[in-house]
Amino acid sequence: MARVLTRAAEAGRPADRAPAARRRPRYPRPAVRAALLGHLAVRAAGVLLLAGWAGPVGAAHRLDGMWDAHWYRQIALHGYAGTPPVPGPYGPYEAYAFFPGYPLLVRAAALLLPVGAAALAVAWAASLAAAGGIFAVAARLYGDRAGVCAAVLWGVLPYAVVESAAYSEPLFTAFAAWSVHAALRRRxxxxxxxxxxAGLTRPTGAALALAVAAAALLEWARPGPGAAGRRDPRALAGAVLAPLGCAGFVAWVGWRKGRWDGYFRVQDAWQSRFDLGRSTLxxxxxxxxxxxxxxxxxxVAAGTLLAAVLLLALSALRRQPPVLLLYSAAMLALALxxxxxxxxxxxxxxxxxxLLLPLATALARTRGRAVPAVLLGAAxxxxxxxxxxxVLVYPDAP
Structure with a gap:
């Protein structure tokens, strides 16, 4: 792993100082390879530690069956109607709380693999796709070396073990990263x-939809070049498409439950609601x-939230593109x-x-390759x- 991280730390050229809007994206093969191999190395370290701690079978059982992963497996096997509710202190826990994107892919992969292996295969492939998307965004804005550092940093976060579990976060992050990348390229x-x-994968698709739709509408409202000043209809189409996944699933659950707020009433069993931060305080x-x-x-959760607030402030001071900054702010607002x-x-x-980009750019600016490799390896x-x-000690859901 140390060798891979050293190669990852030195890969790519330093970011040039031209404004991001003037730079054209260039992703040399060595930098892409370093980003993906670096991410694989740090995630492999996490999985191998779990396997050594609980044994290969025990680790696999936890990764593909703990908490939310169990619900996704049941939905993949039996669908929403075939997954029975589970009694809870605030009402029955129902499968309708979980978005369909990830279990649909697991169901497809289960045509070739056992469902547990299919769930992990989809999550691991999505994690790699997410690392590639994170690299692409960071490299476009700050250069290849920052892109490599960002992809590896994402794999060493405190809860990065979820990136290797049968959870929907890896798939959502992949869709989100590539959506932001497309927006940066005005596609x-x-x-x-x-x-x-992404909106069909997690409820936080609402945060991404807000960011992408807002950026697209700003682009659409800006007159085009030339005397005619025509607006770009593709920007308006992107703004219309962005919220369809999340809104569509929420509407479908409402139809299934016979009331417009059916999805939110399902979430009551988990006590999941937006209270403007009162519970966090x-x-x-x-x-x-x-x-x-x-x-x-x-x-760790408290420290992560405080660090996220600081990193959002740094991102704003460094004038990240609006689509990226708004997405980070909306995600943090939902978490808080x-x-x-x-x-x-x-x-x-x-x-x-x-939120990782201020850290990634700081690592990318360090001279030599030893410091980033040592820091990323320790992380x-x-x-x-x-x-x-x-996964193995804490008694509640991650």
């Missing part, structure tokens, strides 16, 4: 279609004042404002890859150890 129809696909106060011991996961499980907030922020080991704690 609005592609951006809208990818955003719609109470959780922070409890962490600071509780006399009893707290779980490490609570501390949700009333459900506090420890899951760090996982909810996994797809907010734009990979810490992420692997914490991932083992989350």
């Amino acid at each position: 609005w129809v592609a951006a809208g279609l990818l955003c719609a696909a 109470l959780a922070f106060r409890r962490l600071l004042t509780a006399a009893e011991p707290v779980w490490l996961a609570d501390v 404002g949700d009333a459900a499980y506090f420890t899951s907030r760090a996982r909810f922020l996994l797809p907010a890859f734009g 990979a080991l810490l992420s692997a150890a914490y991932g083992g704690h989350v």
Whole structure:
């Protein structure tokens, strides 16, 4: 892994200082290869630690069957109507809380593989596609070396173990990264279609739809060159397409439940609602004042949220493109404002890859290759150890 990270750290040329709008994207094969191999190396370290901790069978069982992964497997096997609700303290837990994009792909892959292997295969392939998309966005804006660092950084986050589990975050991040990349290239129809696909994968597709639609409408409202000043209809099409996936699934659940707010009533069982951050503030106060011991996961979640706020401020100061900055801000607002499980907030922020770009550019500017390789290698080991704690020790959902 150290050799791969060293090669990843030195790959690519430093970012030039021309404005991003004037640069044309160039992705030399060595930089792409370094980004993907670096991401694979750090995620392999996490999976291997799990296998050494719980045994290969035990690790695979947890990765493809814990918590949300179990629901996705049941939906892939039996569909929504065939997955029975589970009694809960606030009402029955129902499959309608989970978006269909990931289980549909698992169902397709299960034609060739056992369902557990299919679930992991889809998640791992999506994780690699997401790393490629993160590289593409960062490389376009800041150069190839920053792109490599961003792709590897995404694989060493505290909750990066979810990138190797049968969860929907890897697939959503892949769609989100490539949608943002298409928007940066002003390919609005592609951006809208990818955003719609992301919206069929996770409810946070609403955050991406807001960012892509807003950027597309700004482009559409800007008169084109020439005397005619015609507006680009493709930008308007992208804005219309962007929210269709998320809105369509929410509307479908409402139709199935016989009420327009059916999806939100399903979420009541998980106590998942937007309360403008009240629950988050109470959780922070409890962490600071509780006399009893707290779980490490609570501390990590709190630290992740605070770091995300700081990184968003840095992203704004460095004038990230509006589509990327708005996406990061919307994702952070949803994580801070949700009333459900506090420890899951760090996982909810996994797809907010734009927050990593200030760190990636700082790593890319370091001289030589040793410092980025050492820092990323150390982060990979810490992420692997914490991932083992989350999957095998912590008693609640990641």
